[in-house]
Amino acid sequence: MTEPVDEDPILQFRDVTAYRNNTKVMDQFSMTIGRMDHTAIVGPNGSGKSTFIQLLTHQLHPVAPENNAPAPIQVFGRDHWDVTKLRKRIGIISTELEYGIMHNLSYGRLSGLDVAITGFFSSMQLFRHHDISDEMKQTALKKLDLMRASHLKDRMFNRMSAGEARRVLIARALVTSPEVLVLDEPTTALDLVARKTCLQLISDVARQGTTVIIVTHHLEEVLPEIQNVILLENGRAVFSGPKKEVLTSENLSSVYNHPLELFYRNGTPRIELDHS
Numbered sequence: 001m002t003e004p005v006d007e008d009p010i011l012q013f014r015d016v017t018a019y020r021n022n023t024k025v026m027d028q029f030s031m032t033i034g035r036m037d038h039t040a041i042v043g044p045n046g047s048g049k050s051t052f053i054q055l056l057t058h059q060l061h062p063v064a065p066e067n068n069a070p071a072p073i074q075v076f077g078r079d080h081w082d083v084t085k086l087r088k089r090i091g092i093i094s095t096e097l098e099y100g101i102m103h104n105l106s107y108g109r110l111s112g113l114d115v116a117i118t119g120f121f122s123s124m125q126l127f128r129h130h131d132i133s134d135e136m137k138q139t140a141l142k143k144l145d146l147m148r149a150s151h152l153k154d155r156m157f158n159r160m161s162a163g164e165a166r167r168v169l170i171a172r173a174l175v176t177s178p179e180v181l182v183l184d185e186p187t188t189a190l191d192l193v194a195r196k197t198c199l200q201l202i203s204d205v206a207r208q209g210t211t212v213i214i215v216t217h218h219l220e221e222v223l224p225e226i227q228n229v230i231l232l233e234n235g236r237a238v239f240s241g242p243k244k245e246v247l248t249s250e251n252l253s254s255v256y257n258h259p260l261e262l263f264y265r266n267g268t269p270r271i272e273l274d275h276s
């Protein structure tokens with residue numbers, strides 16, 4: 001196992017290849033994300049975005065390297081992690097997690113405050129053996145406040161709208177003050193106003209010192225704070241680098257296999273389909 005040092009990248013994928021049900025779903029995917037390199041991983045349906053999240057959460061494992069080659073995935077400079085410890089340093093928000101908590105009702109219902117507190121235990125539920133201190137409660141309340149969700153602390157999670165639930169989940173991810181926040185299509189199912197609020201809150205998190213990684217196919221989620229973009233196609237990083245260089249009409253048309261026109265509005269990229 002390698003010993004981490006502070007300057008190590010947060011995430012390093014080196015020629016990562018992975019299979020799901022005997023299908024190659026990631027093919028020699030390489031990328032490096034440093035501290036405070038806010039990054040968007042963008043790609044069309046089926047390009048490998050969920051696969052990336054699964055590799056990060058250890059739900060899926062890469063093909064082992066040959067001989068003594070370095071491990072294909074390193075997080076904070078290490079290739080082996082106790083998943084519970086890692087979850088405290090990397091907050092992940094996905095619709096899968098939202099669904100999991102929302103439908104995990106057999107153990108009892110959770111309030112907004114309870115859901116935020118589960119972040120300390122990396123669990124989807126609060127159990128009797130969880131020792132909840134006053135400090136934890138205060139921190140959870142503070143993070144709910146940061147996400148403008150204080151009014152949801154006593155509301156049952158399964159009675160919240162998608163936008164409310166998303167804000168509570170971001171607060172949950174922040175209770176351990178993670179160095180990195182990974183968001184999987186954070187505005188899916190949100191209406192126009194909730195989407196704007198959610199993106200504004202994520203921008204605030206990025207500016208306050210947490211490295212933000214957004215995995216998405218919605219270009220409006222590529223916030224002004226994001227400077228690096230990785231464009232995925234068929235499980236490979238086909239374009240990678242500064243946002244203005246990677247997000248071009250030409251590159252996007254190639255990856256989406258359709259003529260697209262890219263423009264920026266208030267620092268946020270948008271695309272228009274070319275119907276000609």
Ligand SMILES: Nc1ncnc2c1ncn2[C@@H]1O[C@H](COP(=O)(O)OP(=O)(O)OP(=O)(O)O)[C@@H](O)[C@H]1O
Nearest residue numbers: 020021023025043044045046047048049050051052
């Ligand atoms: N369980 C599975 N077994 C085999 N192949 C799979 C499985 N799940 C996904 N794939 C394939 O893996 C590739 C990458 O899928 P993935 O779900 O990572 O893409 P994605 O970019 O997240 O797509 P979307 O935007 O539609 O969610 C696709 O070609 C998909 O068909």
